[in-house]
Structures are given as C-alpha cells and as structure tokens.
Amino acid sequence: MHSTTPILSINEITPTIFEMVLDAPQVAIKAKPGQFAIAMSHAEGERIPLTLANWDSTRGTVTLIIMAVGTATRKLCSMRAGEHLFAFAAPLGQASELKPYETVIMVAGGVGVAPIYPIAKAFHAKGTRVISIHAARNEKLLFWDNMLKNVSNEFIVTTDDGSRGEQGLATKPLQRLLENDSQKKIGGVYAIGPAQMMHACTETTRPFATHTVVSLNTIMIDGTGMCGGCRVNVGGKPKFTCVDGPEFDGHLLDWPSILIRQNSYKREENCSLNRYIEQND
Amino acid sequence: MEKYTFCGTKLSPQERQARARSKRHPIGEENGKVRAQNFDEVNLGYDPETAIAEAKRCLLCPAAPCVQGCPVRIKIPEMLEYVSLGDFDKALSVLKRDNALPAVTGRVCPQEVQCEGSCTLKKTSGEALGIGYVERFLADWERNNGKTHSIELPKNGKRIAVVGSGPGSLSVAADLAKSGCEVHIFEAFHRAGGVLTYGIPAFRLPKEVVDHEIENLVKVGITIHTNKIIGTLYSIEDLQNALKFDAVYLGIGAGLPKFMNIQGEDLNGVSSANEYLTRINLMKSYLFPHYDTPVHTGKKIAVVGGGNVAMDAVRTAVRLGAEKAYLIYRRSREEMPARLEEIHHAEQEGVEFLLLCNPLRYNGDDHGWLKSVDCVRMELGEPDASGRRSPRTIEGSEFKLDIDMAIIAVGTGANPLVTQATPDLATNKWGYVAADSQFRTSKRGVFAGGDIVRGAATVILAMGDGRAAAASILSYLKENTWPENFEPSSF
Numbered sequence: 041m042h043s044t045t046p047i048l049s050i051n052e053i054t055p056t057i058f059e060m061v062l063d064a065p066q067v068a069i070k071a072k073p074g075q076f077a078i079a080m081s082h083a084e085g086e087r088i089p090l091t092l093a094n095w096d097s098t099r100g101t102v103t104l105i106i107m108a109v110g111t112a113t114r115k116l117c118s119m120r121a122g123e124h125l126f127a128f129a130a131p132l133g134q135a136s137e138l139k140p141y142e143t144v145i146m147v148a149g150g151v152g153v154a155p156i157y158p159i160a161k162a163f164h165a166k167g168t169r170v171i172s173i174h175a176a177r178n179e180k181l182l183f184w185d186n187m188l189k190n191v192s193n194e195f196i197v198t199t200d201d202g203s204r205g206e207q208g209l210a211t212k213p214l215q216r217l218l219e220n221d222s223q224k225k226i227g228g229v230y231a232i233g234p235a236q237m238m239h240a241c242t243e244t245t246r247p248f249a250t251h252t253v254v255s256l257n258t259i260m261i262d263g264t265g266m267c268g269g270c271r272v273n274v275g276g277k278p279k280f281t282c283v284d285g286p287e288f289d290g291h292l293l294d295w296p297s298i299l300i301r302q303n304s305y306k307r308e309e310n311c312s313l314n315r316y317i318e319q320n321d
Numbered sequence: 322m323e324k325y326t327f328c329g330t331k332l333s334p335q336e337r338q339a340r341a342r343s344k345r346h347p348i349g350e351e352n353g354k355v356r357a358q359n360f361d362e363v364n365l366g367y368d369p370e371t372a373i374a375e376a377k378r379c380l381l382c383p384a385a386p387c388v389q390g391c392p393v394r395i396k397i398p399e400m401l402e403y404v405s406l407g408d409f410d411k412a413l414s415v416l417k418r419d420n421a422l423p424a425v426t427g428r429v430c431p432q433e434v435q436c437e438g439s440c441t442l443k444k445t446s447g448e449a450l451g452i453g454y455v456e457r458f459l460a461d462w463e464r465n466n467g468k469t470h471s472i473e474l475p476k477n478g479k480r481i482a483v484v485g486s487g488p489g490s491l492s493v494a495a496d497l498a499k500s501g502c503e504v505h506i507f508e509a510f511h512r513a514g515g516v517l518t519y520g521i522p523a524f525r526l527p528k529e530v531v532d533h534e535i536e537n538l539v540k541v542g543i544t545i546h547t548n549k550i551i552g553t554l555y556s557i558e559d560l561q562n563a564l565k566f567d568a569v570y571l572g573i574g575a576g577l578p579k580f581m582n583i584q585g586e587d588l589n590g591v592s593s594a595n596e597y598l599t600r601i602n603l604m605k606s607y608l609f610p611h612y613d614t615p616v617h618t619g620k621k622i623a624v625v626g627g628g629n630v631a632m633d634a635v636r637t638a639v640r641l642g643a644e645k646a647y648l649i650y651r652r653s654r655e656e657m658p659a660r661l662e663e664i665h666h667a668e669q670e671g672v673e674f675l676l677l678c679n680p681l682r683y684n685g686d687d688h689g690w691l692k693s694v695d696c697v698r699m700e701l702g703e704p705d706a707s708g709r710r711s712p713r714t715i716e717g718s719e720f721k722l723d724i725d726m727a728i729i730a731v732g733t734g735a736n737p738l739v740t741q742a743t744p745d746l747a748t749n750k751w752g753y754v755a756a757d758s759q760f761r762t763s764k765r766g767v768f769a770g771g772d773i774v775r776g777a778a779t780v781i782l783a784m785g786d787g788r789a790a791a792a793s794i795l796s797y798l799k800e801n802t803w804p805e806n807f808e809p810s811s812f
Contacts, residue, residue, distance in 0.1 A: 086613040127511035267596035300689030304589035308615030
C-alpha cells in the first residue's frame with residue numbers, strides 16, 4: 041500500500057552536499073524545470089522540499105541535490121544506494137515560465153545551481169542566449185560547473201575568496217552585465233540560491249527594471265497547498281510557495297518578512313540537530 | 322418511503338411508554354484535567370451492557386426519522402434492534418451495508434443535527450437515543466474482537482480511479498468495490514485518510530481507528546497508492562487513457578487554508594490551523610525530537626474561528642502545554658458551527674471563549690515574533706446569506722491581548738493541484754469543481770463530491786456524496802451515457 045522510491049546512487053560532492061539519483065520513471069517523464077519534490081528518508085522523518093535538479097526519462101531517473109544542514113537532510117544524505125526513500129512525491133509547484141527573452145542571465149548561488157541547471161538547459165534548448173553566473177563561497181563548493189557551462193553561451197564564475205574565477209559576490213558581474221547591456225537584450229534574470237543572495241540580486245536588478253525571477257525555499261510541511269506555512273506576500277497578495285511558486289517575481293516580494301520567517305524554527309532545528317549529532321558520534 | 326426489515330420485536334404499550342420516557346445512558350469521559358495532559362481519546366465509549374440498554378430505548382418508529390436524518394441512510398432502527406438482542410454481528414452487517422467507516426463517523430458526525438436531531442425520543446423524553454455512541458461501540462467491538470465483516474466480492478471488470486483518500490473517497494471506493502469494481506485510490510501524502518489523518522486529532526479520533534478502517538478497505542481489495550500527485554504526475558487523461566480507468570472520482574477536499582489578510586499575519590508564531598494540525602497529526606511533532614518535524618508550543622495562544630477545526634486546534638494547544646488558550650470567534654455561541662460535544666469539551670479543558678470578538682492586527686517584537694493581538698468587540702446584525710446573523714464591529718471597543726501564538730481557523734478553500742492541471746474541468750467562481758446533481762463533472766467519466774464540490778463541510782456529508790456518486794458511477798458504467806449539456810448543481 042505504501043509506495044517507496046529506490047535510491048540508485050548517492051555521491052558526496054562536498055562533505056555537506058550530496059547528489060542522489062532515484063529510480064522514479066513517471067516523475068522523470070513529467071518533471072519540468074522549476075518544479076520540486078517532497079522527500080522523506082523514513083517514517084519519522086520530515087517532509088523536505090527539494091528541487092528536481094535533473095532527470096532522464098529514457099533511464100527513468102531523477103537527480104536531487106541535497107545539502108546536509110539539519111537533521112532531516114543529514115538523514116537523507118546518510119542513506120545508501122539500494123535503500124528506499126520512505127516518501128517521494130513529485131512533481132510539485134509551477135514549472136518555470138521560460139518567457140521569450142532574447143538573452144537571460146542565470147545566477148546560481150551555491151546549491152542554487154541545482155534548480156538553475158534545468159532552467160538554463162531549457163532556455164538554451166529553445167535558442168535563448170544564456171549567460172550564467174556561477175557563484176560560491178569558494179572553489180570547493182562549485183559543482184555541476186561543466187554541466188551549467190555546457191548549456192550557457194557565456195559562463196562566469198565568482199567565489200567570495202577568489203579561489204576560482206572573479207573574486208566577490210555574484211552581484212558584481214550581474215551589475216556589470218546589466219550596465220553594459222545598452223541594446224536591452226537581457227530580458228530576464230533568474231537568481232537562485234540562499235535567500236540573502238537572491239535578495240541582493242533582486243536589489244541589483246531593480247534599478248534596471250529587469251524582470252527577475254527567484255525560487256523560494258520557504259518552510260513547508262506538506263508541499264501540496266494544505267498548510268500555508270510557505271505563504272509569502274507577493275505585491276500585496278498572499279501566495280503559497282508550494283502551489284503558486286516556487287518561482288516569483290523578486291521585485292514583488294517582501295524580503296524582510298521572508299528572511300525572518302525562514303528562521304522561525306531555528307531553535308527547534310538546533311535542538312533536533314544537536315540530538316542527532318550526539319546519537320551519531 | 323424505504324421499508325426496513327425488523328426481526329419481530331413488538332413493543333407493548335407499557336414498554337413503549339417506558340422507552341419514551343427513558344433517559345440516555347451517559348458515556349464515560351476521561352477526567353478533564355487529566356486528559357488535557359494527553360492525546361488519549363476523551364470519550365471512553367459504551368460497554369456491551371450499556372450499548373444493549375441504550376439500544377433498548379429505541380421506539381422502532383415506522384417512519385424512522387433518524388434514517389432520513391442520516392446522510393448515508395444507515396438503517397438505524399434495524400441496527401438498534403439487533404444490538405438490543407445482543408446480536409452485534411448482525412447489527413454490524415446492517416451498519417456496514419451503508420457506512421464504510423463506522424468507527425470514524427461514530428466519533429466525528431454532528432449527530433445532534435442529523436440522526437439524533439430527528440430522533441422521536443428527543444421529543445418524548447428530551448434525550449435522543451445515543452445513536453453515535455452505539456455506532457461507535459459496534460465498530461470498536463468489531464476491531465477489539467479481531468472480526469472483520471468483509472464479503473467475497475464479485476468482479477465486474479471495471480477499473481475506477483479515486484483521487485484523494487479522505488472519508489468521501491473511502492466511501493466511494495468501498496461501495497464500488499462491493500459492486501465488483503477494481504478500485505485504485507491515489508493519495509498525495511505519505512499516509513492515507515485525508516482529514517481523518519492530518520486534521521482530526523487523536524484525542525477525538527485515535528489514529529489506530531482510522532488505520533483499522535482503512536485496512537478493512539484494503540482487505541476487500543481496494544489498492545491505495547500513496548505519494549501520487551494527480552494533476553502533474555498523472556493527469557486525469559493519463560488515468561483515463563494510459564492507465565485505462567473507466568471512471569475517475571475526485572475527492573480531493575478543500576484543504577487550502579484561508580487567512581484574514583490582516584496586518585501581522587506573516588509574523589513568526591502565526592500559523593494556519595492546517596499547518597498546526599498537520600505538524601501534529603500527520604507528522605507527529607508532539608513527539609519531537611523523536612519525530613523530526615517540530616511544532617511551536619505557545620504559552621499564550623489564541624485560535625481564531627468557531628468550527629470543529631478551531632476546537633481541534635485549541636484543544637491540541639492545551640495538550641501541548643498552553644497556559645492560556647483563547648478561542649476568538651466573531652459571532653456568539655449559538656452560531657458556532659462546531660459539534661456541541663467539542664465546544665463542551667473545550668470548555669471543560671479550560672479554553673477561554675472570547676465570543677463576539679474579532680482580531681484586527683497582530684503585533685510583533687523586533688525579531689518578527691508575535692507578541693500580541695488587537696481585537697475588537699462585535700455585535701450581531703441581520704441574518705446573511707448563510708442564515709446566520711452577520712457580525713459587525715462595535716466602534717471604539719478595541720482591546721489588546723498578549724499572546725505568543727495565533728492559529729487561524731477561519732476556513733479553507735479549494736486546492737488547485739488537480740483543477741490547474743485540468744483546464745477542461747469546469748469550476749465555480751470559488752475554484753471548486755462544478756458537478757451536477759449526479760456528481761458528474763463537465764468532463765466525461767469524471768465525477769466529484771465532498772468538500773471539493775461543496776466547499777469545506779463535514780466528514781459525513783462527504784461520505785454521503787461518496788455513496789451517491791458511487792451509485793451514479795455504477796449507472797454510468799452500465800449505460801455509458803453522459804449528458805450533452807452540463808448543468809452544474811448548487812451544493
């Protein structure tokens with residue numbers, strides 16, 4: 041009666057970032073860029089929203105990128121090939137709109153490369169000129185860079201410490217590209233990564249009035265429109281990230297509220313994590 | 322009028338009079354103070370002797386007004402007669418002929434406005450027969466004695482997809498399986514049961530009761546597929562074509578929580594009742610950190626609303642250690658849509674009712690955490706479209722209430738997952754699926770019922786729709802006709 045999902049492989053990209061490949065043929069057929077899944081490692085686990093980062097409908101596989109931060113994500117990342125996810129429900133959320141831009145800038149911050157990659161790939165496939173900015177704190181945290189480069193016409197790397205590419209934040213090349221775009225060919229910007237990074241990109245593009253799409257990773261329980269924990273204010277209207285998003289126009293979001301709300305369970309998350317670390321030491 | 326087969330009990334005039342004057346056997350309840358500390362069930366239920374004694378109050382009215390009051394038309398006098406004779410097996414087969422989930426409905430139905438509301442004893446003695454208690458007794462007796470009343474089913478070769486696994490869907494599935502259909506239920510969550518699982522707390526409906534009822538349905542051959550998002554993973558067309566289902570029933574409920582869109586609703590510490598109850602019931606966060614999902618536990622909490630969901634949320638908060646638990650409702654007690662028993666239990670457990678009162682705005686501290694709510698007093702004006710007197714604010718009556726948690730239970734709307742993915746499925750102006758009087762939608766072979774058609778209602782109304790829809794589906798499978806012009810009905 042209960043449907044579980046087999047894990048085909050799990051690879052450590054960095055000590056905290058893992059790539060998990062699942063045997064999920066129907067999801068692989070139906071997945072669209074911008075959509076996400078809910079995953080649970082075991083019956084007592086949390087329902088964790090994760091972007092559908094890659095899929096192969098002929099092989100019937102779906103790839104997730106998971107960052108081990110809290111208890112539930114660490115439990116997911118400690119699973120092994122051959123084990124089964126207790127729950128995997130997808131595809132959820134609205135697919136990326138893929139507007140007819142002449143040129144689009146894709147900004148990937150850290151693990152944001154996972155949701156950015158399928159969108160960049162889709163734009164590239166339909167002939168849009170794709171300029172990608174791949175940003176991370178340092179070189180070790182850059183992954184899928186060749187994959188993203190392969191679907192980009194122009195590819196820029198930035199690291200906070202300058203260990204690879206330009207030194208500094210993604211907003212630096214973003215600002216420069218928009219300033220130099222005298223012919224107004226850049227129709228849109230996708231910025232996906234940590235909330236602070238998406239907020240910064242949104243503020244960078246605001247003076248240029250360039251359409252800027254971000255993908256929110258809010259608190260979510262069910263992921264199917266039932267709980268409203270993921271609610272955000274979009275241009276004065278309440279929207280649910282799970283069913284109306286996860287992509288929204290960054291210029292219409294109430295960023296201070298988003299940044300506050302994402303910390304609302306910090307205390308409990310720390311409590312749970314400390315317990316997990318003690319038990320697994 | 323429907324006729325009932327009775328097993329020959331004849332009441333003498335004296336016996337009849339004695340029954341007419343008899344009083345209801347009370348049900349045991351866990352002590353209010355003790356139970357406010359735990360998630361055990363509040364109602365302790367009848368024992369066999371009390372169930373028999375209560376059933377012996379039935380006047381066996383030929384017109385059976387109780388049956389007319391029951392949305393699934395359980396043959397109540399017949400059931401009670403078997404109970405009065407101590408034949409619980411027969412009573413159960415009568416009950417289960419019309420009701421797929423008796424242990425559930427015995428606990429969550431608003432009996433006072435349905436079967437018990439029309440009971441003749443209510444007029445003659447002032448106390449209706451405890452039909453809900455007897456129903457629940459039978460279902461529990463069956464479960465505790467390891468009995469199942471499943472029947473060998475014929476197969477008719479028809480395949481039916483049921484979307485959603487709440488009480489309405491389970492009723493459709495049960496009726497269709499009994500008629501020989503191969504029934505597959507598709508559920509988005511990792512556990513089946515819909516609102517019975519994620520919404521109604523264990524102290525009102527123990528989860529093992531729900532699981533047992535669902536297992537009984539699996540035993541009669543119904544297949545349940547969890548984690549399946551209908552709309553995106555499989556479209557309705559996929560179900561009809563690629564997966565070769567002869568008919569589809571949408572029982573997807575009205576789960577999208579509503580907010581009041583007032584200032585401060587996005588503060589930390591404000592959540593929907595659905596979020597609060599889902600964390601606790603589906604994700605078992607009251608057992609955090611043994612379960613990974615946490616839940617905020619406020620010391621001073623306010624629940625906004627007057628329905629069953631509001632009662633469930635506020636009584637849950639008491640159990641999670643709230644020192645002050647307020648229930649804010651904008652009308653008076655008489656207009657509260659919650660079951661009487663739930664209101665009564667909430668009061669016993671120390672919930673403070675702030676009636677004729679409405680929140681205006683939530684105030685936060687510098688870190689974005691809720692610290693108080695500004696409320697205003699209300700008075701009742703003329704009756705509105707729903708027949709209830711509409712509340713209006715009393716100018717200058719504002720007051721502040723210090724709280725660290727607010728739970729919004731002001732209703733839910735249609736979930737858009739299926740309708741967005743199915744543009745040719747007609748909806749009404751609120752986004753609910755439009756259906757005709759036979760629960761047929763605008764799309765051939767697709768039926769819908771329960772909250773996704775009515776808007777948020779009750780478990781038993783969804784079950785009633787489910788039974789009627791099952792009959793409609795069977796006639797569609799037989800006749801293979803569909804109306805040329807879609808005539809949506811108002812529910």
